[in-house]
Amino acid sequence: xxxxxxxxxxxxxxxxxxxxxxxxxxxxxxxxxxxxxxxxxxxxxxxxxxxxxxxxxxxxxxxxxxxxxxxxxxxxxxxxxxxxxxxxxxxxxxxxxxxxxxxxxxxxxxxxxxxxxxxxxxxxxxxxxxxxxxxxxxxxxxxxxxxxxxxxxxxxxxxxxxxxxxxxxxxxxxxxxxxxxxxxxxxxxxxxxxxxxxxxxxxxxxxxxxxxxxxxxxxxxxxxxxxxxxxxxxxxxxxxxxxxxxxxxxxxxxxxxxxxxxxxxxxxxxxxxxxxxxxxxxxxxxxxxxxxxxxxxxxxxxxxxxxxxxxxxxxxxxxxxxxxxxxxxxxxxxxxxxxxxxxxxxxxxxxxxxxxxxxxxxxxxxxxxxxxxxxxxxxxxxxxxxxxxxxxxxxxxxxxxxxxxxxxxxxxxxxxxxxxxxxxxxxxxxxxxxxxxxxxxxxxxxxxxxxxxxxxxxxxxxxxxxxxxxxxxxxxxxxxxxxxxxxxxxxxxxxxxxxxxxxxxxxxxxxxxxxxxxxxxxxxxxxxxxxxxxxxxxxxxxxxxxxxxxxxxxxxxxxxxxxxxxxxxxxxxxxxxxxxxxxxxxxxxxxxxxxxxxxxxxxxxxxxxxxxxxxxxxxxxxxxxxxxxxxxxxxxxxxxxxxxxxxxxxxxxxxxxxxxxxxxxxxxxxxxxxxxxxxxxxxxxxxxxxxxxxxxxxxxxxxxxxxxxxxx
Amino acid sequence: xxxxxxxxxxxxxxxxxxxxxxxxxxxxxxxxxxxxxxxxxxxxxxxxxxxxxxxxxxxxxxxxxxxxxxxxxxxxxxxxxxxxxxxxxxxxxxxxxxxxxxxxxxxxxxxxxxxxxxxxxxxxxxxxxxxxxxxxxxxxxxxxxxxxxxxx
Numbered sequence: 001x002x003x004x005x006x007x008x009x010x011x012x013x014x015x016x017x018x019x020x021x022x023x024x025x026x027x028x029x030x031x032x033x034x035x036x037x038x039x040x041x042x043x044x045x046x047x048x049x050x051x052x053x054x055x056x057x058x059x060x061x062x063x064x065x066x067x068x069x070x071x072x073x074x075x076x077x078x079x080x081x082x083x084x085x086x087x088x089x090x091x092x093x094x095x096x097x098x099x100x101x102x103x104x105x106x107x108x109x110x111x112x113x114x115x116x117x118x119x120x121x122x123x124x125x126x127x128x129x130x131x132x133x134x135x136x137x138x139x140x141x142x143x144x145x146x147x148x149x150x151x152x153x154x155x156x157x158x159x160x161x162x163x164x165x166x167x168x169x170x171x172x173x174x175x176x177x178x179x180x181x182x183x184x185x186x187x188x189x190x191x192x193x194x195x196x197x198x199x200x201x202x203x204x205x206x207x208x209x210x211x212x213x214x215x216x217x218x219x220x221x222x223x224x225x226x227x228x229x230x231x232x233x234x235x236x237x238x239x240x241x242x243x244x245x246x247x248x249x250x251x252x253x254x255x256x257x258x259x260x261x262x263x264x265x266x267x268x269x270x271x272x273x274x275x276x277x278x279x280x281x282x283x284x285x286x287x288x289x290x291x292x293x294x295x296x297x298x299x300x301x302x303x304x305x306x307x308x309x310x311x312x313x314x315x316x317x318x319x320x321x322x323x324x325x326x327x328x329x330x331x332x333x334x335x336x337x338x339x340x341x342x343x344x345x346x347x348x349x350x351x352x353x354x355x356x357x358x359x360x361x362x363x364x365x366x367x368x369x370x371x372x373x374x375x376x377x378x379x380x381x382x383x384x385x386x387x388x389x390x391x392x393x394x395x396x397x398x399x400x401x402x403x404x405x406x407x408x409x410x411x412x413x414x415x416x417x418x419x420x421x422x423x424x425x426x427x428x429x430x431x432x433x434x435x436x437x438x439x440x441x442x443x444x445x446x447x448x449x450x451x452x453x454x455x456x457x458x459x460x461x462x463x464x465x466x467x468x469x470x471x472x473x474x475x476x477x478x479x480x481x482x483x484x485x486x487x488x489x490x491x492x493x494x495x496x497x498x499x500x501x502x503x504x505x506x507x508x509x510x511x512x513x514x515x516x517x518x519x520x521x522x523x524x525x526x527x528x529x530x531x532x533x534x535x536x537x538x539x540x541x542x543x544x545x546x547x548x549x550x551x552x553x554x555x556x557x558x559x560x561x562x563x564x565x566x567x568x569x570x571x572x573x574x575x576x577x578x579x580x581x582x583x584x585x586x587x588x589x590x591x592x593x594x595x596x597x598x599x600x601x602x603x604x605x606x607x608x609x610x611x612x613x614x615x616x617x618x619x620x621x622x623x624x625x626x627x628x629x630x631x632x633x634x635x636x637x638x639x640x641x642x643x644x645x646x647x648x649x650x651x652x653x654x655x656x657x658x659x660x661x662x663x664x665x666x667x668x669x670x671x672x673x674x675x676x677x678x679x680x681x682x683x684x685x686x687x688x689x690x691x692x693x694x695x696x697x698x699x700x701x702x703x704x705x706x707x708x709x710x711x712x
Numbered sequence: 713x714x715x716x717x718x719x720x721x722x723x724x725x726x727x728x729x730x731x732x733x734x735x736x737x738x739x740x741x742x743x744x745x746x747x748x749x750x751x752x753x754x755x756x757x758x759x760x761x762x763x764x765x766x767x768x769x770x771x772x773x774x775x776x777x778x779x780x781x782x783x784x785x786x787x788x789x790x791x792x793x794x795x796x797x798x799x800x801x802x803x804x805x806x807x808x809x810x811x812x813x814x815x816x817x818x819x820x821x822x823x824x825x826x827x828x829x830x831x832x833x834x835x836x837x838x839x840x841x842x843x844x845x846x847x848x849x850x851x852x853x854x855x856x857x858x859x860x861x862x863x864x
Contacts, residue, residue, distance in 0.1 A: 496830050496831050497736055497739065497830065498738075499831050500739055500830045500831035500832065501736075501738040501739050501742055503831050503833055504739070504742040504743070504746070504831070504832075504833060504834050505742055507833045507834055507835060508742070508745070508746055508749070508834055511835065513745070513746060513749045536831055
C-alpha cells in the first residue's frame with residue numbers, strides 16, 4: 001500500500017486522504033470557504049499548525065489573503081506581483097516552492113520579506129497545476145520547520161484549480177459562470193473516475209489529466225528517482241501508443257497498454273481507449289481513458305488455464321470411462337446400471353445375455369428373458385423406493401440359454417450426486433449356483449465325515465471296552481491262577497499231614513515195632529507203603545508245579561562240578577539200577593569246567609530223566625553223557641536209552657501235565673505223568689531247554705541243554 | 713511197650729530226652745512211639761507256649777519243633793528258646809508239612825539247627841536226630857577239649 005507520508009505520516013492512505021479534500025471542495029463555491037477548508041485539511045492531514053492562502057483576483061496585480069489558519073492579523077497582508085525584489089514574488093512567479101528558515105541574524109531578518117509569520121520559518125508553495133501553462137495566481141504559506149513535501153504538490157494543484165475556477169466564475173458573465181460551473185463539475189467528475197483520463201494535444205503533450213492519471217504520468221523533482229523514472233517511462237509508453245498508425249487511421253482505438261505503477265513498481269495492464277477530439281479553439285487533441293485490466297487479464301489467464309484443465313480432465317474422464325467400460329465388460333458377473341427412473345442405462349455382456357432377447361430366439365427363450373427382466377425390475381423398483389444406499393438380495397433368475405433356474409445374489413448400490421440426488425443404481429449379480437452346489441457338497445462331505453467320526457468313536461469305545469474286559473479277565477485269570485497255586489500248595493500240605501502218619505505207622509509195622517510181621521501181612525503192608533510213597537511223589541510234584549507257577553521257586557545259582565553231580569544222581573538211583581540189570585554208562589569228561597547254574601534243579605531234572613530211562617528200558621543200556629559245546633556256549637547233558645521209544649507224533653505230548661502215553665487204568669508203568677512237564681519248566685527257568693530224539697521201539701535220547709555263558 | 717525189651721534195658725540210663733512239639737495228635741503219638749522204641753525219652757508239647765515251659769522244666773537234649781502250631785507258632789517259640797540262656801544250647805530240628813521255599817530259610821533265621829520236611833518216615837527222623845545230636849556233642853567236645861560220649 002502506498003503511503004504518502006514520506007517524512008513519516010503513518011496511517012494515511014492516498015485515496016482516503018485525498019478523497020476527504022475533494023469532498024470538502026466539491027460542496028463549496030465560495031472562495032474563502034474553499035481556502036479555509038483546504039488549510040484545515042492541511043492541518044489535519046499534514047499537521048500544519050498555521051497557514052495562509054493567497055490568490056490574485058482577476059485583473060489584479062497583487063495577491064490577497066483569502067484564507068488563514070491559526071494566523072492572526074493576516075487579513076491585511078498582501079503581495080504585489082510587481083515587487084520583484086520580494087523573494088516570495090519571485091518564487092510564486094517562477095512557480096517554485098521555497099522554504100524560509102528562521103532568521104539567524106538581524107541582517108538576515110532584514111533580508112526576509114515581512115509576513116504574518118514574522119520570524120517563524122515557513123514554506124511557500126505556489127498554487128496551480130504543474131505542467132499547465134497558466135499564469136501564476138496564488139500561493140500557500142505554511143508554518144513549518146522544514147520544507148513540506150508530502151501531498152503538497154497534489155494539494156496545491158487541486159486547491160489551485162478550485163480557487164481559479166471560483167475566481168473565473170466571479171469574473172465571468174452569467175453564461176460564462178454556468179459554463180465555468182459545468183467545467184468545475186466536469187473536473188470533479190473526471191477526478192472522481194477511478195480510471196486515469198487524459199487529454200493530450202496532437203504532439204502528445206498533456207493538457208488535462210485527472211488525479212489517477214497524474215499519479216501515473218507526473219512527478220516533481222522532489223519525488224524519488226524510482227518514481228520519476230517510472231513516470232517518464234509511462235509517458236514514453238503512452239506517447240508511442242497514441243502516435244501509432246492504427247490510431248490515426250481509425251480515429252478511435254482500443255488497445256492494451258502496459259505501464260508501471262510509480263508507487264510500487266508493479267506491472268499494470270491498461271486497456272487504452274483513445275478518441276481524437278476536434279476543438280476549433282485549441283486544435284485537435286486526443287482523449288484517452290485507461291482502464292485497469294490487470295486483474296481482468298489475470299482472470300482471463302486463469303479462465304484459459306481452467307479451460308485447459310477442464311479439457312484435460314474431460315479427456316481423462318473419457319479415458320477413465322473407456323477403461324471402466326472395459327472393466328465392466330470383462331467382469332464375469334452381470335452388471336446393470338439403472339437410472340433414477342429405473343431404466344437400464346448400461347449393461348455388460350454377461351448382463352446382456354440375461355436381459356436381452358437374442359436374435360432368432362424361440363418363444364420359450366423370449367419368455368425366460370422376459371421373466372428375468374420382470375424379476376430384476378421388481379428388485380430395482382424396491383431399491384428405488386427404499387431409503388437404503390445399498391441393498392443385497394436374492395433374485396431367482398433363469399439361465400437365458402438353458403432355462404434352468406439361476407439364483408443370483410444381487411448387490412445394488414445407489415450413486416448420488418454431490419447434492420444427494422439419485423443419479424444411478426449399479427447392480428452386480430452374482431451367480432449363486434456354484435456356491436450353492438459347493439455348499440451342498442460340503443454339507444454332504446460334512447455328513448459323511450460326521451458319520452465316519454461317529455463310527456470311529458463307536459469303534460474306539462468298543463475297543464476300549466474290549467480292552468478293559470480283557471484287562472479284567474487277565475487280572476481275574478492271574479488271580480485265579482495264583483489262587484489255584486495257593487490252593488494246591490495248601491492242599492499238598494493238608495495231604496502230607498495224614499500221609500505222614502500213614503507212612504509212619506506202616507513203616508513201624510514193617511520194622512516190627514509192634515511185633516514181628518511176615519507172610520501175606522508183610523506183603524500187604526509193603527503195598528500200602530509203596531502206594532503211600534507214590535501218592536507222596538504225586539503230591540510233591542504237584543507242589544513243584546504250583547511253586548513254579550506261583551513264582552515261588554527261586555533260583556539258587558552256584559558254580560558246581562558236573563561229573564560229581566552225575567555221580568550223585570546215579571548213586572541215588574542205585575537200588576533201581578541194581579534191580580534193572582541194565583548196563584549204565586557214564587560218559588562225562590572228568591576235566592570239564594564247572595557249570596554255573598542251580599545245582600538242585602539240574603539234579604532234579606537229571607534224576608527224572610534217568611529214572612524215566614530206567615523205567616522204560618527193559619534190556620540194553622542207558623548212557624548218561626555230558627557234551628560241552630563251546631561254539632554255541634551250551635552244555636548238553638543227555639540220557640540215552642535203548643527202551644521203548646516215543647513216536648514222533650507223540651514227542652510233544654509227553655511234556656504235557658499228567659501225560660503218559662498209555663492212559664489205560666492198567667498201565668504197566670508207574671509215575672505221575674508230571675515228571676517231564678516239571679523238567680521242561682525247570683529247564684526254562686534255567687534259560688535252557690529239554691529236547692528229545694526218539695524212535696518207537698529203538699530207544700530215546702533226552703537232552704538238557706544249558707547255557708554256559710552265565711558268570712554271576 | 714512190652715515188645716521192645718532190647719532198647720529199654722540197654723539204653724535206659726542214658727536215654728537222650730527229646731521234646732516233641734506237634735499239634736497233630738496222631739503224628740505226636742506215632743513219633744513218640746517210634747522214638748521210645750528207638751531208645752529215646754520223649755516229652756510232648758502241643759503248642760509253642762507249652763514247648764517253652766517243657767524245655768525249661770524237662771531240659772531236653774533236643775527239640776523237634778513243628779512250625780505250624782496254635783497259640784504260639786514254631787518260629788516264635790524257637791526264637792524265644794534261643795534267646796533264653798537256659799535253653800539256648802538245645803538244638804532245634806524244625807519239622808513241617810510246608811515244603812514251600814522260604815519256610816526253611818525262615819526256620820533257620822529263627823534259630824533252628826536242622827530242617828525236616830513231613831512226611832518224614834520215623835526211621836528217617838531218628839537218623840536226623842542222631843546226626844544233630846552227634847554234631848552237637850562234637851562241638852561240645854571240641855569246646856571242652858575232650859570227647860563226649862557218643863549217643864546211640
